[in-house]
Amino acid sequence: MANKFVLGVDIGTFSSKGVLVELEGTIAASHVVEHSMSQPKSGWFEHDADGVWWHDFVEITRNILEKSKVDPSQILSIGTSAIGSCVLPIDVNGNPLRPGILYGIDTRAMEEVEYLNKVIGKSEIFSHGGSYLSSQASGPKVLWIRNHEPDVYNNARWFLTSEAYLVFRLTGKATIDIYTAGGYAPMFDVNKLRWIKELEQYVTEVERLPDFYWSHEVVGHVTEQAARETGLAVGTPVIAGTTDAAAEAVSAGVSEIGDMMMMFGSSIFFIMKTAELIRTEKFWSSNFLDTGSFAFLGGMSTSGSLTRWFRDQFGQPELAMQEAGIENAYALLAQLAAASPRGSNGLVALPYFEGERTPIHDPKAKGVLFGLSIKHTRADVYRAILESVAFGIRHNVELMDAEGVRAKRIIAVGGGTKNLLWIQIVSDITGMSMGIPEQQIGASYGDAFMAAVGVGKFDNLRQINQWVKIKHEIHPDPDAADDYALNYQIFRDLYTHTAPLMHALSDAQR
Numbered sequence: 001m002a003n004k005f006v007l008g009v010d011i012g013t014f015s016s017k018g019v020l021v022e023l024e025g026t027i028a029a030s031h032v033v034e035h036s037m038s039q040p041k042s043g044w045f046e047h048d049a050d051g052v053w054w055h056d057f058v059e060i061t062r063n064i065l066e067k068s069k070v071d072p073s074q075i076l077s078i079g080t081s082a083i084g085s086c087v088l089p090i091d092v093n094g095n096p097l098r099p100g101i102l103y104g105i106d107t108r109a110m111e112e113v114e115y116l117n118k119v120i121g122k123s124e125i126f127s128h129g130g131s132y133l134s135s136q137a138s139g140p141k142v143l144w145i146r147n148h149e150p151d152v153y154n155n156a157r158w159f160l161t162s163e164a165y166l167v168f169r170l171t172g173k174a175t176i177d178i179y180t181a182g183g184y185a186p187m188f189d190v191n192k193l194r195w196i197k198e199l200e201q202y203v204t205e206v207e208r209l210p211d212f213y214w215s216h217e218v219v220g221h222v223t224e225q226a227a228r229e230t231g232l233a234v235g236t237p238v239i240a241g242t243t244d245a246a247a248e249a250v251s252a253g254v255s256e257i258g259d260m261m262m263m264f265g266s267s268i269f270f271i272m273k274t275a276e277l278i279r280t281e282k283f284w285s286s287n288f289l290d291t292g293s294f295a296f297l298g299g300m301s302t303s304g305s306l307t308r309w310f311r312d313q314f315g316q317p318e319l320a321m322q323e324a325g326i327e328n329a330y331a332l333l334a335q336l337a338a339a340s341p342r343g344s345n346g347l348v349a350l351p352y353f354e355g356e357r358t359p360i361h362d363p364k365a366k367g368v369l370f371g372l373s374i375k376h377t378r379a380d381v382y383r384a385i386l387e388s389v390a391f392g393i394r395h396n397v398e399l400m401d402a403e404g405v406r407a408k409r410i411i412a413v414g415g416g417t418k419n420l421l422w423i424q425i426v427s428d429i430t431g432m433s434m435g436i437p438e439q440q441i442g443a444s445y446g447d448a449f450m451a452a453v454g455v456g457k458f459d460n461l462r463q464i465n466q467w468v469k470i471k472h473e474i475h476p477d478p479d480a481a482d483d484y485a486l487n488y489q490i491f492r493d494l495y496t497h498t499a500p501l502m503h504a505l506s507d508a509q510r
Helices: 049-068 110-120 122-129 139-148 150-155 162-171 178-184 197-202 224-230 244-252 304-314 316-323 329-338 378-402 420-430 443-454 461-466 480-509
Strands: 005-011 015-022 027-034 075-082 088-090 158-160 175-177 211-213 218-221 237-239 259-264 268-274 284-287 294-300 348-351 367-370 409-413 434-437 470-474
Touching: 005 049, 005 162, 005 244, 005 443, 015 049, 015 443, 027 049, 049 162, 049 224, 075 162, 075 244, 075 443, 088 150, 088 162, 110 122, 110 139, 110 197, 139 150, 158 162, 162 175, 162 218, 162 224, 162 237, 175 178, 178 211, 178 284, 237 443, 244 259, 244 268, 244 294, 244 409, 244 443, 244 461, 268 378, 294 378, 304 316, 304 329, 304 378, 316 329, 329 378, 329 420, 348 378, 348 480, 367 480, 378 420, 378 480, 420 434, 420 470, 420 480, 443 461
Parallel strands: 005 075, 075 237, 175 211, 259 409, 409 434
Antiparallel strands: 005 015, 015 027, 088 158, 218 237, 259 268, 268 294, 284 294, 348 367, 434 470
16 A cells, blocks of 8 residues: 655644645644643743643544544654744653743743843844844743753753654654754854854753754654554654744745745744845844745734633633534624724724734733723724734834835735634735635644655645645725724834833733
8 A cells, every 4th residue: 555645743832733644735634632831920831741742742643543544654754843942851761851931922031031142242142043032032941941940950961842852752863953943042053054062151062952954854763662652653754843833834835935924823923935044133034944945034922812812701702602502702703803993993902911022022011902991892802902913913014124024925824814804904904915825724734745845755845835725815905004094103102102111010020
């Protein structure tokens, strides 16, 4: 029986998804697992590596094999992705020594960021990494463990990220892809593609950091132990994988220079493929997924997590209807938002519920609802939240323009694209057209394609367009700009005028 399937598995912030894909792009089976995220302290966000990452991978693979009835030996290769970059210390036997510290929403290491900027120098860090340190960087989080959990640090054989731990459990190999390694600033040199041994004294020894590969490269094979746990066949090739947003970009069809993926997940993340490494002050830049490709990146801390927060705190009528099997709560909330006019009847929100990444890089920023009056309804509040994310995206786009960077094509993906009203709001506020792919499986689909490239079934990642077709084209309404003009200006001014108060409140809560 000929091998003809590839497996992709992605671990997200609140859920994980896997797909078994035939080589022409048809999905043979898929499975989703939901999980929680722990927040032990304000600004701290963690996942249990075995209880979430590996547990979900095992449940997904076993369910997919059961649903598809595919013989595991028919699976050509396996690709993984996960939230990142994260920090997980494991001991010499591969056992996690603490929960994984998550990506930029976790802001515990800001003192370490300041320290590294001081002792290494911001310009030096920028020259090697292509961007400045922020809460997104993993190096300061490794240093935080060294400073605050010395027993954990001393027993750590490797510091891995999320998808790297999956690969380790599958193959026994400690690896990381080059794209994600860039997130381990200031330890990785994106120009020379090397761990920077000269900085060991400030963060950690490079021997504790995994070997790096291009994302589609085969780095190992499924071990007997992993086969027993997952149901996969011993010896199945496993690629290095990557961070979820990069895999999502592949799944969206980002293939040509100037293509940008905008991911509407629990947070906003965007990646644009570029011909060279762009030095940027407000954003991030890195190597991309294969030789000669680069990425220009940015991200907002909260997006879908805001709609989830509103649903859970104020969406009891919609949740009740969902539990009764009438309609999905988010679809009902979208209808609610549509009942409020553009501008939310004069209500303006700041979406900084967990600080903000690009373009303001302020982990102490707070969420705001401004302009409330007795006349305002739940519909106005929910629409204002949707508009606040769109205003944040516009803020990013305007500062990208100031740095001479503009996308040629924007592809919107993620759970938020199911709400077409929201995507229309973003298009109207930013003045940008956006395409939505027909297939909305997400990062796991990109993982599967990279796995196929890794074993030679496709020549390169650009051939993803053989799998991806655009279903919706969303264009800005030219009449909308005036309706949002005042609220956007208030959005920009509101942060500027309230930032000192936000910082005071944040410092008092530490």
